[in-house]
Amino acid sequence: MNKIAGKVDGEQVIVVMGRVFSRSDCPVRDVIENIGGKWNTLMILALADGPMRFSALRRLIPDISQRMLTQTLRDLQRDGYIDRTVFPTQPPSVDYRLTVLGQSFLSLVKQLVDWSSENHGAIRAARDVYDARDV
């Protein structure tokens, strides 16, 4: 469980929970970047109930720009969380759905939502206390 930073073969590494992570190949970073984005987790949740079309997602999340919608979908697709299917209709339609990996990730996101809901009050309270201390 202990964490140690050191050098292995000249590269910086960190040991967390018994695993060795190198700086340039950190598994957690890959995942965190997919959580940290402004729309990523919301998009995962949006697809929780099944496939959705581009325009449906736009309606569901009205305050996302189509630029960020496209970009978010691309990022999630690239990392294998969602699948993109094009139907050669006229005009074309595209739908997005969670992959198996994405559904696995969804359960993590749900836990995140649950934890957030439960502890939201505590966080806000701590923040208020902290902000009141100085000023």
Added chain:
Amino acid sequence: MNKIAGKVDGEQVIVVMGRVFSRSDCPVRDVIENIGGKWNTLMILALADGPMRFSALRRLIPDISQRMLTQTLRDLQRDGYIDRTVFPTQPPSVDYRLTVLGQSFLSLVKQLVDWSSENHGAIRAARDVYDARDV
């Protein structure tokens, strides 16, 4: 489980997992910002085994600047994840430790690390496939 975006009292809201979230007061956003930061989760993990002093954290995470170390600790303290204790010695020493809230959050972070480790390969593979498609 369904998600609906709409207006309530003129403010944009989103319904996820049966809960109503307003855009300006979204619990998940508060938490995600504490995960998304470059050093936040690493800091939580660093304090998993007990209190640590500022300099100890610097040694543990060599490639963090003291600017970001200070800022990360402040942010986590503000939101109630960690406690900061000053000992009036000469020279002064300060230690940081997880609060109850922080320890609760730690279990989430650990799950994140576990999931990342398990699915890292799949993510990298998907990424390679995606990147190979075009070019």
Added chain:
DNA sequence: CTGGATCCGACAGGATACTG
């Protein structure tokens, strides 16, 4: 309908120097 291309402001985060 599903995007791509471009411009631009805001802000996170790195490097460096200085302080009680």
Added chain:
DNA sequence: CAGTATCCTGTCGGATCCAG
């Protein structure tokens, strides 16, 4: 030892216009 202050850069994300 434990920070502040300042500068600088890259990237995120919004707005707008264009395209197959």
